[in-house]
Amino acid sequence: MKQMKKVLGFSENITEEPIIYHLIADYGVRVNILRASIDPGKQGRMVVEIAGEDSQVSLGLNYLERTGVQAETLAEEIVHLTDRCTSCTSCVPHCPTRALDVDRNTWQVSFDPEKCIVCLSCIDVCIYKAMTLTGTLSEYFTNRQTAADDISA
Amino acid sequence: MIKTIEEINQKIQSGKAVVLTAEEIIDVVRKKGVAQTAKEVDVVTTGTFSPMCSSGAFFNIKQLTEKMKIGGGFATLNGVAAYAGLAAADIYLGATALPEGDPRNSNGRPGKFRYGGAHVIEDLVSGKKVALKAGGHGTDCYPRREREQLIGFDDMNDAFLFNPRNCYQNYNVAVNLSDKPIYTYMGKLKPGIGNANYCSAGQLSPLFNDPYYRTIGIGTRVFFCGAQGYVAWHGTQHNPSAKRQENGIPETPAGTVALIGDLKQMTPQWLKAVSFTGYGVTLSVAVGVPIPILDEQMVRYVSVSDEEISAPVVDYSRFYPYGEGQSPLCSVTYAQLKSGQITVKGKKVPTGSFSSYARAREVAGHLKDLICKGEFLLARAQAPLPGAVIEKEAV
Ligand code: SF4
Ligand code: SF4
Numbered sequence: 001m002k003q004m005k006k007v008l009g010f011s012e013n014i015t016e017e018p019i020i021y022h023l024i025a026d027y028g029v030r031v032n033i034l035r036a037s038i039d040p041g042k043q044g045r046m047v048v049e050i051a052g053e054d055s056q057v058s059l060g061l062n063y064l065e066r067t068g069v070q071a072e073t074l075a076e077e078i079v080h081l082t083d084r085c086t087s088c089t090s091c092v093p094h095c096p097t098r099a100l101d102v103d104r105n106t107w108q109v110s111f112d113p114e115k116c117i118v119c120l121s122c123i124d125v126c127i128y129k130a131m132t133l134t135g136t137l138s139e140y141f142t143n144r145q146t147a148a149d150d151i152s153a
Numbered sequence: 154m155i156k157t158i159e160e161i162n163q164k165i166q167s168g169k170a171v172v173l174t175a176e177e178i179i180d181v182v183r184k185k186g187v188a189q190t191a192k193e194v195d196v197v198t199t200g201t202f203s204p205m206c207s208s209g210a211f212f213n214i215k216q217l218t219e220k221m222k223i224g225g226g227f228a229t230l231n232g233v234a235a236y237a238g239l240a241a242a243d244i245y246l247g248a249t250a251l252p253e254g255d256p257r258n259s260n261g262r263p264g265k266f267r268y269g270g271a272h273v274i275e276d277l278v279s280g281k282k283v284a285l286k287a288g289g290h291g292t293d294c295y296p297r298r299e300r301e302q303l304i305g306f307d308d309m310n311d312a313f314l315f316n317p318r319n320c321y322q323n324y325n326v327a328v329n330l331s332d333k334p335i336y337t338y339m340g341k342l343k344p345g346i347g348n349a350n351y352c353s354a355g356q357l358s359p360l361f362n363d364p365y366y367r368t369i370g371i372g373t374r375v376f377f378c379g380a381q382g383y384v385a386w387h388g389t390q391h392n393p394s395a396k397r398q399e400n401g402i403p404e405t406p407a408g409t410v411a412l413i414g415d416l417k418q419m420t421p422q423w424l425k426a427v428s429f430t431g432y433g434v435t436l437s438v439a440v441g442v443p444i445p446i447l448d449e450q451m452v453r454y455v456s457v458s459d460e461e462i463s464a465p466v467v468d469y470s471r472f473y474p475y476g477e478g479q480s481p482l483c484s485v486t487y488a489q490l491k492s493g494q495i496t497v498k499g500k501k502v503p504t505g506s507f508s509s510y511a512r513a514r515e516v517a518g519h520l521k522d523l524i525c526k527g528e529f530l531l532a533r534a535q536a537p538l539p540g541a542v543i544e545k546e547a548v
Contacts, residue, residue: 086425086437086511086512087511087512088506088512089510090340090505091505092493093348093349093493104491107509107510107511109511124265125340127204127429127430127507128425128427129428
């Protein structure tokens with residue numbers, strides 16, 4: 001059993017193919033879409049959690065490669081700048097997965113990239129700009145509303 | 154009275170003063186009682202690290218050989234306008250000032266406010282140079298009309314932080330009763346009371362430990378963003394007559410102090426620019442105030458704990474901006490706020506703070522170390538804050 005978070009990059013000529021459908025139906029991979037930004041006819045990015053037997057997952061990733069989808073590992077995408085973080089805790093209630101959490105004895109706030117689903121809530125909420133988005137995702141998502149806003153708007 | 158400030162200072166100078174933080178003292182008083190603690194402890198240190206919008210800095214910029222009168226003209230630092238209605242070379246830069254033509258909320262909604270006056274101040278404190286652009290009308294004695302130059306602290310005779318209002322004694326807990334997310338100076342508030350934001354160090358906060366301003370007054374020496382600063386005046390909006398609990402703790406925002414200190418001595422660890430999405434730029438500052446334990450009454454005050462301090466929960470969707478609806482919705486203790494969850498209108502609501510308790514602890518601990526090492530002496534207040542209750546024997 002394998003489980004991982006990936007950022008899928010779609011170029012303009014493949015955004016209209018039912019890639020996620022093929023991934024699920026043909027390779028038996030479980031796909032949980034955490035975040036997506038795809039406009040038909042343009043490039044897009046999707047953050048997914050992929051799970052399945054080892055062989056299913058690697059065949060699935062092979063399929064993505066063949067179709068021209070870039071699949072990058074997610075963990076480095078959100079960075080916690082510890083020198084700017086003051087452990088104020090204002091981000092904690094906005095983090096849906098407790099990737100950001102506070103130890104109520106030491107009052108230090110810590111970030112666990114494993115739990116992060118890149119919902120971006122913390123990026124807008126952290127007043128010290130201690131949460132940043134790096135890599136390919138940033139250009140697609142930084143000026144958009146956070147996932148939470150999309151839902152509640 | 155057990156001790157005077159002079160006696161305490163002598164002990165500090167001979168390295169014999171007993172100093173505890175406002176957090177450490179709580180358990181000591183529970184164990185030893187008020188009378189014994191008053192005899193044993195000399196100073197209690199408080200601390201806070203939090204955004205304080207009413208902050209800004211005075212700069213006096215060194216003249217070039219051909220002199221210039223900026224007063225009456227204009228000056229910007231990294232594009233952020235400073236107030237130039239003073240003498241030839243004095244300007245004041247407010248923390249919340251934004252660069253001219255800043256896209257504000259048009260830079261996507263809500264606005265990001267990535268740079269402003271507070272960032273200029275933090276850049277200077279970090280040793281960076283900033284771009285000065287100034288213009289004036291030119292006079293016989295000050296002929297230069299324009300100046301564009303990169304300047305740092307070396308190019309200034311003086312730079313001091315002068316904050317008209319800091320250290321609010323108590324503050325609102327902000328929630329949002331509406332059905333849309335709102336962006337406020339109390340942060341992002343999710344609809345339907347989705348979260349609650351507070352902003353005080355509670356039991357470590359300076360004015361909670363001297364609720365009637367018995368020792369904190371004009372002239373009190375404080376730890377200010379890494380430097381030694383002073384209480385210059387009562388702060389703006391200082392309201393000593395706010396309703397109080399039996400222990401003297403005000404139930405709503407009450408006392409404030411105006412603070413002054415040498416910006417050149419401050420460090421970026423204790424002074425940070427912040428950007429509130431959808432609201433604006435402001436400055437977070439570290440303040441630590443030492444409280445002399447003159448008698449048993451002071452022990453009672455400094456032993457206050459989070460369970461004994463309450464704050465009002467206020468709606469920031471309709472009540473704060475428009476005065477509509479009931480307020481406060483309820484009141485909660487800082488112990489409840491710090492547990493991570495409070496109950497408002499029957500709903501369990503997660504809490505977050507803008508005031509960093511971790512940093513407040515560091516400030517109080519650092520000030521304690523400075524006093525123990527004899528590097529920080531207490532300064533007797535020269536005049537009381539308005540509303541101070543000072544019994545004769547305590548002075
Ligand atoms: S909001 Fe920012 S500064 Fe505050 S604890 Fe979270 S990451 Fe740290
Ligand atoms: S991006 Fe979302 S999940 Fe990740 S740390 Fe920030 S708030 Fe938590």
